[in-house]
Amino acid sequence: MAVTMNEDLRRERASATFNPELLTHILDGSPENTRRRREIENLILNDPDFKHEDLNFLTCSQRYKVAVRKRATLVKKIREFGISDPDEIMWFKKLHMINFVEPVGLNFSMFIPTLLNQGTTAQKEKWLLPAQGLQIIGTYAQTELGHGTHLRGLETTATYDPETQEFVLNSPTVTSIKWWPGGLGKTSNHAIVLAQLYTQGKCYGLHAFIVPIREIGTHKPLPGITVGDIGPKFGYDEMDNGYLKMDHYRIPRENMLMKYAQVKPDGTYVKPVSNKLTYGTMVFIRSFLVGEAARSLAKACTIAIRYSAVRHQSEIKPGEPEPQILDFQTQQYKLFPLLATAYAFHFVGAYMKETYHRINEDIGHGDLSELPELHALTAGLKAFTSWTTNTAIEACRMACGGHGYSHCSGLPNIYVTFTPTCTFEGENTVMMLQTARFLMKSYDQVHSGKLVCGMVSYLNDLPSQRIQPQQVAVWPTVVDINSPHSLTEAYRLRAARLVEIAAKNLQTEVSHRKSKEVAWNLTSVDLVRASEAHCHYVTVKLFSEQLLKIQDKPIQAVLRNLCLLYSLYGISQKAGDFLQENILTDSQITQVHQRIKELLTVIRPDAVTLIDAFDFQDVSLGSVLGHYDGNVYENLFEWAKTSPLNKDEVHESFYKHLKPLQSKL
């Protein structure tokens, strides 16, 4: 493929008002991080063993095979290069695996961490090294065919038999079949299975068990185990998501993970001291997903914005050459708010990571006080960022016109790989309702005269004696739509108002003699709305605070515009909320619409450079359309010609089916 700098992109880069390298340092966290990341990326880019191949040209089964091979190369190379820092391994994976969906992934991301967190010392000694060395390939089996969100509803049983000192694992119904675990379909030989523990005739709820499922050596399913692939999916072709049915299948007592709860040889159950610590992994994964949302969105924006700079189409002035489609206001309006969102979510992701590590240290010192808020915040932000990103990736794809629908754009692949994030690790609506539960608790606390702290501290300012929600209007505030700080304030008021409305509606339902649970259900639309407003406020707040940390003036200026665009765009989309309580006036909303259009023009010259600063390697975008350089059309034509669809025996179908019809005429 051609690698001369594309003329349109060259001009775009020349027009930038800031130095993208400095912005890359900010995004990476430090210049040193940028340097080291690139060093690792270059290991991959310069290594012939990492030859890139286009997954879009492969069938589902072929993609699985490539993913297994890639993971094997990865493990070898990480050992060879001596990379051990988790962040560095992540950079390595991200570039090498493109979307790093792969069958052995759960061994490292779920099996080993669960073993480390919930296993006794003896258990770790037995299983950790084999799992790290891939003698054991483990997965994590929780969801069942008929059960996802509601853990108490899981049906798989583990019944202790004191005579043999074994657990009998059983899938009593079709709905109890374990369903979805990654790597289960073909790859794993062990699974950590979540099952309802029965001992001495009593059920003690969900516990984790290490279950061998395939024979080491032959890799055949063990007797009593039925295991397979759950079938084709929207994406995730590389992953053998599987099912697991256990028929009175016996494992030794020692295979129950017993760091917390225990079952003694005689069957006596010993309760865990605290359950809170198991929060940890969940909170970690969800806060990680916020950063991944930012990353997926930034990739989608990179492709769509570069292509929009290269694509010339239609005319603005008759007779003049076709303009770049990035010069159309409608195209800017589609893409620039998403670019701003990618930056916003990046900073939220960085904040979540930092906060997680800080609170994790506190937990190490026995201080669990901040855990509930962190738990609530990660739940809501996981949902908020993944929903937004999900829609945004498709908006980017459709902004690329017809070519967005071709796999050459890379965008369909980014979408299908990302979209499960809205469902896994906590279904988004359920996540929003978890955040709402915390918000309601905080509201009640304030209402009963106590102060709350952290991100919900705005609830302290709610005038406590008010009767009519309308009176929020009297809060003294004049929003300056050109100040990120003042806009944060506007979002803060909106969140406070929607939390209060939800709380009052909840109260009303209760007062109509509904049970608490029914009342909760009948208010849940309001509760989700309140959580969204809370998360939106947090995002705006973190973005505007980020601006204060930036030294470089030109970068501060351009990020300030992005922050304004993000905040004002959100207001224009939810104008009703801001108008209803006079947080903004009618004429301010009109100004917001105008100001957004102005900001599009202001951001326009920097758009491509703002994208470049994310510093994605072409290979990690998986896109022909979004290359950093080169002639996009020549590349597309080459790509199509290489496609295996042009290598089939083209005429077979024609001769077999259509020709006979002709002769019958």
Add this chain to the structure above:
Amino acid sequence: MAVTMNEDLRRERASATFNPELLTHILDGSPENTRRRREIENLILNDPDFKHEDLNFLTCSQRYKVAVRKRATLVKKIREFGISDPDEIMWFKKLHMINFVEPVGLNFSMFIPTLLNQGTTAQKEKWLLPAQGLQIIGTYAQTELGHGTHLRGLETTATYDPETQEFVLNSPTVTSIKWWPGGLGKTSNHAIVLAQLYTQGKCYGLHAFIVPIREIGTHKPLPGITVGDIGPKFGYDEMDNGYLKMDHYRIPRENMLMKYAQVKPDGTYVKPVSNKLTYGTMVFIRSFLVGEAARSLAKACTIAIRYSAVRHQSEIKPGEPEPQILDFQTQQYKLFPLLATAYAFHFVGAYMKETYHRINEDIGHGDLSELPELHALTAGLKAFTSWTTNTAIEACRMACGGHGYSHCSGLPNIYVTFTPTCTFEGENTVMMLQTARFLMKSYDQVHSGKLVCGMVSYLNDLPSQRIQPQQVAVWPTVVDINSPHSLTEAYRLRAARLVEIAAKNLQTEVSHRKSKEVAWNLTSVDLVRASEAHCHYVTVKLFSEQLLKIQDKPIQAVLRNLCLLYSLYGISQKAGDFLQENILTDSQITQVHQRIKELLTVIRPDAVTLIDAFDFQDVSLGSVLGHYDGNVYENLFEWAKTSPLNKDEVHESFYKHLKPLQSKL
């Protein structure tokens, strides 16, 4: 698979307040239509030649082959059964082809109609019968690698050579390669090619030419023709979308379609009398797409609502059995507004079809007066309904949790087949701007004292001497949020207001000494907004008018609730627009939120039956999750076990790549 009535669905059906059969008659247009549709569907369902196979289990190439085979069967059977009515052929196709994406489709939907519309009598005599008999398999080649929307930008040339009386067709650049035409990659032997006509040294713009591309008999590309498949896409696996490069390729003069424009043997160009008539096909296809949007959305809702009735999860009251997820307010809030939208769009589609036929008759009598409005309306409604449906299908998918991501739900396939509708036959933003152009013209007309008629007649009511747009507020109107008629009025006011704002902003830009074209671009966000408001108004209006035509009281009642839900949900989403000009008050917006929640509860008992009334056959849904009957989990398990992913040699990858790593430990 089990075919006993699912117990949950049985209970749902028993609770309905109306007779679904009567509603099916309304949706089909008459009881007779329903009867005949079912008769044709049964021909397929009872015919062993139409054995259904799951496309999700096939590779891209296999899907292509199946589609060709199916089309061949279809042609044979249509001949055999003697079906000739276009509507009946459509029913036949819809059931048989599932999404009826298939390689020979463009021969019938584009090649033959274009020949009929633009060919001379002699040309029809030459090509029509062979095309109908599949001796000729034709496609329609318009878009190019570098050019889509902007027809004047197309680069392919057809230069007349009077010496040989031939046209020389040429693709001068990479960007001029024809790109995307369906059936071009492998199937077609002819294409109607759109090219810039040059004769006697002058360019006369785009004209259509019949171009042989593959040799009849051998099916090999003819010399001078480079043709192939454009590569894998997000969906449309069955379709061989292709590219076509012509290298000074000669065709006889007679191959230019000459019903309107002509080139004489000596090269003299004869202009067409009117261009308006070529509007016809475009208008027809776009109005057809509105109905297809309704149909795709209804399918997605069918799957999601049936599954939500069958799926039990979580708990509302602790200790009680897990409720159907359809009992969660958040789930109702996700799905019922979409159900209401499916009905709304169905009625809009029926209206468009009827209007098209009426105006087409007028055109037959030489009356073109209504064509501009119809053209503007179809453009906007195509965009409005396809954007909404696009988002809605994904919302349905995600409302099915994890299983929505599996191809067993059928939803990924519905989505990827539908989503190109936002781009093809007129990219949606471009469509909205076409509607806006008509709205601005109508506004100017009113402003200059003339009345306008049709759907834009509300512009006549704009007080013409106003200076401040705020004065719209003084229009005498009190909206009754429980009256569909009054809500239509609210949407009417909103549309009028947003058209006026766009017009004034356009004027302001012009007054800042911008050229008309630049001003248009700088107002285009407002223009799209105005068009959306116009289309939203039309949809609400048609839905509420439909209610008046319904005799059956129970059906009228349930459709009235759907109409209210559709209208109120739209208001809640765009509350800012309705508040800003006091179309509704703050407290009315609060009431709207409350009323929506009440309507969810009211619609709940009828939800499954409202879905049943669309009367989709299981096979046409392409979904295991959305079956009319049976045990969804047993069906899912069977489906997974049948998947070819469980037939691969499972362990090959394991032995090849992972085992060597183990031994190296």
